[in-house]
Amino acid sequence: MGMSSQPGISSRRLVLLLALYFFFVLNLPLTTKLAGILESLDGVSAGFVLSIPVFFVAALNLLFTLVAVKYLEKGIFIALLLLSSMVSYAMFQYGVVFDQDMMANIMQTHQGEAKSYLNAASLLWFVLTGVAPALLLARVRIEHGGVLKDLLWKGVSVLGSLAAIGVIAVGYYQDYASVGRNNSYLRQLIIPTYFLSSAGGYVNQTYLKEELPWRTLGEDARVGRPHHNGKPNLLVLMVGETARGMNFELNGYPRDTNAFTREQGVVSFQAVSSCGTATSVSVPCMFSRQPKSDYDAEQAERQDNLLDVLEHAGLDITWLENDGGCKGVCERIPTQSFRPEDGGQLCDGDYCQDGVLLSPLRRALDRPGQQDRVLVLHMVGSHGPTYYQRYPAEFAHFTPDCQRSDIQNCSVRELVNTYDNTLYYSDYIISQVLEMLKQHQAQWNTGLVYLSDHGESLGENGLYLHGLPYALAPVQQTQVPMLMWLSAGLGRENGLDNGCLKQQAKEGRFSHDNLFDSVLGLMGVHTSQYQPKQDLLAPCRSA
Known part of the structure; x- marks a missing residue:
């Protein structure tokens, strides 16, 4: 042999x-x-x-x-x-x-x-x-x-x-x-x-771990205040992706990344920290009753979240998904997902640009009803490393941009230009949603909250993208933008002092922990799950 x-x-x-x-x-x-x-x-x-x-x-x-x-x-x-x-x-x-x-x-x-x-x-x-x-x-x-x-x-x-x-x-x-x-x-x-x-x-x-029993939260939830003008309330909650607060013009950034919303009366919260540095952590955490300090992903997955509590109160909830998945948050909520493989002018087979969210949102706003509503738009936003694919060519506002995925081989200027273009386009989408809400004020008391899931590193200290353990993560990955706009009707429903709200946004320090209670308070939902100290609007709300 x-x-x-x-x-x-x-x-x-x-x-x-x-x-x-x-x-x-x-x-x-x-x-x-x-x-x-x-x-x-x-x-x-x-x-x-x-x-x-x-x-x-x-x-x-x-x-x-x-x-x-x-x-x-x-x-x-x-x-x-x-x-x-x-x-x-x-x-x-x-x-x-x-x-x-x-x-x-x-x-x-x-x-x-x-x-x-x-x-x-x-x-x-x-x-x-x-x-x-x-x-x-x-x-x-x-x-x-x-x-x-x-x-x-x-x-x-x-x-x-x-x-x-x-x-x-x-x-x-x-x-x-x-x-x-x-x-x-x-x-x-x-x-x-x-x-x-x-x-x-x-x-x-x-x-391998034994599944925890399901924990129901907020079964006592109800809309606790009458609508004084007879119109139901409608909130659009926009969940951003990979947007960092320091690159928002409204937060002092010296470039016009908020060219479309800066004259629309939005309030920008200057200091907001995320719950995590990756979507799989931040999105479930920001909708969870658990604060970041005690957040346990396994427990959060086996209990009701903010959307469930709102539904217990009788609100009509819809989730529009354009970021590949809601990480379990919308499992029990009517959801419309945009599949890149279905094609269309704004889809390339791998991703759809956020413009796809506008038509279904318009249809949802046109649908009549007297039930309070919350519409969640989960954006693809600034998802990297192919930032250049997140916006149409006409929104390449900052040039030259980085037309490649190996972003470490682009110059700093090209990389920042490309990333800022994603924010510029996201700002355009937010402005279009605001225009729709303003057009529907005769039928609804309307409001908008935009909040990103986490930030992004763009080469600072040799770091790119996101996902570092929170204790090690730089501020670029943990500081996120948050915008709010309320119609006069929704502001009166909440008894809000606009001057106080602007002061809060400028001087306060907030986090994803504030979302749960702020949305409950904004929509007038009464429940034992509500924690007034976590409602960032509470200090500006009259008795």
Whole structure:
């Protein structure tokens, strides 16, 4: 019987090579950060610096030795190479951290959103760092001895790795402890351990944990005040996507990103923080009764939210969806979703621009009735990285813009121009909704609230996009815009002092936590779930 033509390598050597490859190539986001940290420290010993690659290679060698199971190891390592390559690119180029919230965000990503991250740079990175070594591994024959010999070598490898880690710990414990304590986020950059543990946590949380019983909230809700002018109330709640408050002209930004709404009497709240840094967290949280400080996604998913309480009060609720999904918030509410694959002038097969929301909103406003209404418009807004696809060509107000998805390769000016164009177009959509509400004041007491889910990084400190753990996230990802407009009728229904409201918006500090109670108060809903201190309108409402 002839020898196999496949080149061979022993399992233990393969494991060591993989440990070296993962540290020196795939962990580039980690080593880059470490280099910057070490460069900024005074009096760092050469021994400590030289011990770092030995420490990580030993730790990875230990991990890979434990998972190197005969007949399974090749498939496991090929999968790890491919996944780690993609994770490495996102972390290195955009500063993304793959925690459990990010895993949830990935699992809820639709096809069009996933495609927006494909570009020449990401594909080249994936081919060179993931596909090429995976193909090389697929071609080699992994050699094993007998069972006892394999176990002996595994034992030697494990003990050798532990010995190396132990010696380093004895010699440089204080250095590692100091760098680790002052830069605790570094553990989140280690590939593949952190993203694998996050994925395991997500699977356990989503599929393996016993489902909590359903908790109904606000069954006592009712509209508690008469409509003095005989007209029902109608609120349009616009949920923005990836808009950051600091780029709103109405908040002092020196560009005309609010060219369409600045003369329409809207009130802009200057300091509003989000509940999360990703849609999958922020949208459920902003509609939840739970405050950010106590927010538990599992509990929130198994209890009524703001829209349910409004429906308990007898309001007519409709959700118009243009951002790929409401993250469970609208499950029990009549919903109209816009599917990019259905085509149309404003859809490209992956996304629909927010202009698609206007016609169904107009039809909803024209529908007669005496029942109070809340219409929610979930916008695609400023969703990246393909910002240039979020607005029609005629809304390329700031030029030159960045007509590509590998945004790190655009100039700062191009990137900011493109992002600001998304806000400019969103402002146009908001202005069109305002015009409709003003035209329907004879039939309704109308109002509008616009609030974004989270912000965005545009290259500041090397960070792009969003989704960093909240404790690490920069203000660009957590500070969001909030606009409000109320017709004279709805303002009188609430007994609001406009001067007081403007002062609140200018000087107050608010968050997504205020949405639940502010909407209940604005719509005159009485319920034991209402917390007046969280209603940002309460201080400006007369008795």
